[in-house]
Amino acid sequence: MSDGSDGKAERVVRRGRPTGDRAAKRAELLKAAASVIAQEGYANASLRRVAQRAGCTTGAVTYYFANKEELVTALAESRFDAYEAMLEAGRATADIRAVFEEWLTLITGDPEFLPVMFQLLAHARHEPAFAALIERRYARYRQANTDILACGQEQGVIRDDIPADLLSDQLSAMGDGWMMMYPFEPERFTPERLRSLVDAAVTLISPVSPPAGSKPK
Amino acid sequence: MSDGSDGKAERVVRRGRPTGDRAAKRAELLKAAASVIAQEGYANASLRRVAQRAGCTTGAVTYYFANKEELVTALAESRFDAYEAMLEAGRATADIRAVFEEWLTLITGDPEFLPVMFQLLAHARHEPAFAALIERRYARYRQANTDILACGQEQGVIRDDIPADLLSDQLSAMGDGWMMMYPFEPERFTPERLRSLVDAAVTLISPVSPPAGSKPK
Amino acid sequence: MSDGSDGKAERVVRRGRPTGDRAAKRAELLKAAASVIAQEGYANASLRRVAQRAGCTTGAVTYYFANKEELVTALAESRFDAYEAMLEAGRATADIRAVFEEWLTLITGDPEFLPVMFQLLAHARHEPAFAALIERRYARYRQANTDILACGQEQGVIRDDIPADLLSDQLSAMGDGWMMMYPFEPERFTPERLRSLVDAAVTLISPVSPPAGSKPK
Amino acid sequence: MSDGSDGKAERVVRRGRPTGDRAAKRAELLKAAASVIAQEGYANASLRRVAQRAGCTTGAVTYYFANKEELVTALAESRFDAYEAMLEAGRATADIRAVFEEWLTLITGDPEFLPVMFQLLAHARHEPAFAALIERRYARYRQANTDILACGQEQGVIRDDIPADLLSDQLSAMGDGWMMMYPFEPERFTPERLRSLVDAAVTLISPVSPPAGSKPK
DNA sequence: TATGAATGAGACTTCATTCAT
DNA sequence: TATGAATGAAGTCTCATTCAT
Numbered sequence: 001m002s003d004g005s006d007g008k009a010e011r012v013v014r015r016g017r018p019t020g021d022r023a024a025k026r027a028e029l030l031k032a033a034a035s036v037i038a039q040e041g042y043a044n045a046s047l048r049r050v051a052q053r054a055g056c057t058t059g060a061v062t063y064y065f066a067n068k069e070e071l072v073t074a075l076a077e078s079r080f081d082a083y084e085a086m087l088e089a090g091r092a093t094a095d096i097r098a099v100f101e102e103w104l105t106l107i108t109g110d111p112e113f114l115p116v117m118f119q120l121l122a123h124a125r126h127e128p129a130f131a132a133l134i135e136r137r138y139a140r141y142r143q144a145n146t147d148i149l150a151c152g153q154e155q156g157v158i159r160d161d162i163p164a165d166l167l168s169d170q171l172s173a174m175g176d177g178w179m180m181m182y183p184f185e186p187e188r189f190t191p192e193r194l195r196s197l198v199d200a201a202v203t204l205i206s207p208v209s210p211p212a213g214s215k216p217k
Numbered sequence: 218m219s220d221g222s223d224g225k226a227e228r229v230v231r232r233g234r235p236t237g238d239r240a241a242k243r244a245e246l247l248k249a250a251a252s253v254i255a256q257e258g259y260a261n262a263s264l265r266r267v268a269q270r271a272g273c274t275t276g277a278v279t280y281y282f283a284n285k286e287e288l289v290t291a292l293a294e295s296r297f298d299a300y301e302a303m304l305e306a307g308r309a310t311a312d313i314r315a316v317f318e319e320w321l322t323l324i325t326g327d328p329e330f331l332p333v334m335f336q337l338l339a340h341a342r343h344e345p346a347f348a349a350l351i352e353r354r355y356a357r358y359r360q361a362n363t364d365i366l367a368c369g370q371e372q373g374v375i376r377d378d379i380p381a382d383l384l385s386d387q388l389s390a391m392g393d394g395w396m397m398m399y400p401f402e403p404e405r406f407t408p409e410r411l412r413s414l415v416d417a418a419v420t421l422i423s424p425v426s427p428p429a430g431s432k433p434k
Numbered sequence: 435m436s437d438g439s440d441g442k443a444e445r446v447v448r449r450g451r452p453t454g455d456r457a458a459k460r461a462e463l464l465k466a467a468a469s470v471i472a473q474e475g476y477a478n479a480s481l482r483r484v485a486q487r488a489g490c491t492t493g494a495v496t497y498y499f500a501n502k503e504e505l506v507t508a509l510a511e512s513r514f515d516a517y518e519a520m521l522e523a524g525r526a527t528a529d530i531r532a533v534f535e536e537w538l539t540l541i542t543g544d545p546e547f548l549p550v551m552f553q554l555l556a557h558a559r560h561e562p563a564f565a566a567l568i569e570r571r572y573a574r575y576r577q578a579n580t581d582i583l584a585c586g587q588e589q590g591v592i593r594d595d596i597p598a599d600l601l602s603d604q605l606s607a608m609g610d611g612w613m614m615m616y617p618f619e620p621e622r623f624t625p626e627r628l629r630s631l632v633d634a635a636v637t638l639i640s641p642v643s644p645p646a647g648s649k650p651k
Numbered sequence: 652m653s654d655g656s657d658g659k660a661e662r663v664v665r666r667g668r669p670t671g672d673r674a675a676k677r678a679e680l681l682k683a684a685a686s687v688i689a690q691e692g693y694a695n696a697s698l699r700r701v702a703q704r705a706g707c708t709t710g711a712v713t714y715y716f717a718n719k720e721e722l723v724t725a726l727a728e729s730r731f732d733a734y735e736a737m738l739e740a741g742r743a744t745a746d747i748r749a750v751f752e753e754w755l756t757l758i759t760g761d762p763e764f765l766p767v768m769f770q771l772l773a774h775a776r777h778e779p780a781f782a783a784l785i786e787r788r789y790a791r792y793r794q795a796n797t798d799i800l801a802c803g804q805e806q807g808v809i810r811d812d813i814p815a816d817l818l819s820d821q822l823s824a825m826g827d828g829w830m831m832m833y834p835f836e837p838e839r840f841t842p843e844r845l846r847s848l849v850d851a852a853v854t855l856i857s858p859v860s861p862p863a864g865s866k867p868k
Numbered sequence: 869t870a871t872g873a874a875t876g877a878g879a880c881t882t883c884a885t886t887c888a889t
Numbered sequence: 890t891a892t893g894a895a896t897g898a899a900g901t902c903t904c905a906t907t908c909a910t
Binding site: 040041042043044118119121122123124125126131134135138161162163166167169170172173175176177178179180181183184185196197200201203204205208215 | 239257258260261335336338339340341342344348349352355378379380383384386387389390391392393394395396397398400401402413414416418420421422425
Binding site: 456459490491492493494497597 | 893894895896897898
């Protein structure tokens, strides 16, 4: 699914992949890497294992990615791309609930998404030339969040007794926290419970005192 | 705290054998391990490096800990002990704010606390005989949290339009999320901002509707 | 025998990849391992030393054999293969003397044969997944021996006042005993003396009563 | 078993050696070493394990034996002492069958005897200052054997169509062979079967041709 | 006499990486 | 484009040995 390799060359439909294309092979390897990382952890994600899962040799991996670092960085980029695309979609509506929905769709759609992100983040700080990426991307994501919230506050649909940036941090942290715990107890995070959690989060940030007065839209 | 290596000088008679206080040395090594993990990441926390930081040889480490697993498990235990002690202290007051205060004290008191926890958690799932520990301990902690919140709801100091277990999950997730991000941008987590975040969290979970409004049930 | 590394030169087209003939390389390493074990003992047969003798690095050895266990198991298999081939050759003739001859040829042809076997056997019982191999193979070999002897008894060329299975055990034990002592005093086991010993063994198991007496079947 | 650990302090009779003294402790450690070697193999007989089995610390072992080599050499000496004592007893009777009987008594009396001997022999050649011991002792034992056989031949109770030294080698080899296989399949070596084997051996070396028959050459 | 701390070498193994083909 | 051989570093662990007490 469009691991970001999509437009790279003059890709058209793909889906069955017109063999021989570098980008396609890279995407394939990235997918294998993600799978390994999600299931066996970053620490056990050796090139050998990635290659095995992709059904090729180690040499092939190092052929398409100069480094392990490059592989892992590309993986992170592709994941952040997906994340940001999600955010953009939600942001377009300028509705915080829509953002939550997109988020839900993203992570329930790909059960490996959160685990991979978590593993990547956990190793990011000590992987030179990788930490930077995270920081840059993550800041952008937080900013987007803040904007949406601020906008919501102006519209009166978000409580405004807490500054938008703090709220944003709270919500981001919640999301991160769930990402962290998800791999441990996936059974706790059924779609139903996730929805409950999201609903509760919406409740948390909704305007508080309904003055009983008219709450004009 | 209290690795006790300091106060061990005035040992009394010491008849016969050295008895260098095994426990103290183990604590010392644990501290070294925590330090390495916090600064260089779990992946780079080889026994060699831990030994170096502790100022001894690799052999010495394996003398005190049969395994790397044992070392890392002991470290996790000690951290969870600290965490639980904190929780107990806060729980005694049955005041959610007090819990937050204790939490703040704990993590600002030892700037390595969160990074270490994060690294440990990140590797827990794929470290056999370590995942179990985390799960057990973490569940206990979440339960304690839930109890305090439920109690607060009964007393009317916590909003009750969201079930206690959901609220607990939200707050836990927030804490976990901060733990995750803290190592990346420690400068963002100044004591002041942490306090703001905590205050905002308290606001979030405080009762919403003005007591005036009849709140049936 | 037949490590085949000699005849591997005239490889044909070799389209695409190197294909250094894995089997040949493995045989080469096995030979090195056997040599080390014979000369320095199993206990000193580290992968490093095997690699040195084979003129490569330790990594190369573990490239061809996942484990030390796999290496050593493969070695044992190959030795038992040789042994069994020898037995089969002798057995075909159904003549116990021929078996002895084959045996002599085998062990005088490769002066390392007995020492290696001895070292392997000595470590077999405590080498999991290796003991089984020995037991299985050894039992087969003893059975073959018994069959030949029983056959000889029927033909009247082997004394029949001792059951075949006991005789077999005696002869096997003799062979084993020589194998055990050979490494200590190889000079005692000159081809001449070996022949004397074999001749004596044949005498020992030859029919006892002088041909004069009618020995009715 | 009587390892004497019970009456450690108020030992009275002590069969020879003066209480509490070095020699007693050494003997105790030797017994532990033998036990470990027999059960876990020479390769796994670390000083640590020997100490554990003896119920003391590693330091204690190295206190009584300067070296591991010294320990193992002392063990070998003690075992050969027992063996030779046995031989002497049998030799006194100048009856080969008596020797066999003594041999049987020795090895059925201490089921660890053969396994230990086997392990020691297997490592002897590559343990400097240990190989020599074996060779010297073993040669002596073989000579004794030869003498008894030659004597028996003179008395007409041993077949004389095979030189005594060859016969001796055959018998020694048989014994060694059994020693080698005993650890693998102890259940095959029941007292009954051992007796059968011994009886068969006696039959093998008994005079063959009725004195009537002229035995040319 | 005996302990237990500590060392340092060496063993096995895994891994990222390079390279000829 | 892709393979598989091979390397060398690093990691974990075990062990014999030394030594102050």
